[in-house]
Amino acid sequence: MKRKGSIHLSVGASSILMIFVVLCLTTFGVLSYVTANADAKISTKNAEMVENYYAGSTAAEKQLQQVDSTLLAAKADAELAVENGNVDATKYDASYKSHDQIHSVVDIINGTLPKEQKCKLVYRSFSEMLLTSIPGFSIDAGTDGEPLRFTYVTDAGSGHHLETKFTVNPYGDSNRYTVTSKKLINDQTVGETSQGNLQLWQGNSAK
């Protein structure tokens, strides 16, 4: 018999409560795992991008080392060519002779300019010939009086590349080259894909 004032829980109330609590726990557990997983993916993508950028930057520095050794060789060859009066004994004579510019270089060597001026002009020509023969290097158009300007790119992964521009300093300068800019450029431009969408992540890494 029912007592006055007593609270009576019917059968099934605790089951309903249990189902509710378990549902809440499961929902919150799944939500927190999904959020943590998404955060981990973003962190991983960021880490990969940073790694690829510095790999591209390291490759760019190695290219600069190649530029410097090339300019040193061009300087030595220019001095030797002016001294000897011909390009035959130079280190890269085969490379110079394959360029059309060689005729103007020979004219300068055989000309009546002072030795210092000859070295300056021959060094400029030899630098241009050697640097343009390196794969990936392009010369920016300029007038004769301006320093030589070059551009090269290195892969920075994740759909980016690193563009480095430098100028070749005149003969006799203590700094053989000057880096004028370094830019990280996205390979993909808006409008190339259909519907004008910009793909933000291709999921590729630099090799």
Add this chain to the structure above:
Amino acid sequence: MKHSGVQYNSFFIEIILVILFFSVSVAVTLQLFVAANNRAQQSSDLSVAVIKAENIAEQVKSLSTADALPKALDTAKPSGSGDTPHYSIGYDKEWNETESDPRYVVDVTMNKAKSDGGTMVIADISINRLHNSSTESLYRLNSAKYLPNH
């Protein structure tokens, strides 16, 4: 009386079954929470490791001479000699520098390769987590700087 006795019996049986199923489901969902916490900890470790490595990498890129050292390595423990000096910095679980019982270790190897024109300085930066006498690699980065001779 018998009717209320049966009712109390069914109530207790139900409560016991509810507690049983609840404990099983809590055991499963707790694992989900633990996995989420581990993932979050991994993500946090990776993010901080990337920042530490990037800091040293940028300082390497701004070196002006081949003998100079990145500022971040001023407090590092040096080892190795010659052209490949090695530096280590220990961090506790809050990523504060510590010399005793580190949880994380930043190892930097500075390779210096001389050529006719100058010196190429390459820093190999690796960040590891120490756990129960085992080492787990968190992140690795290479940074280089070419320093021409004048």
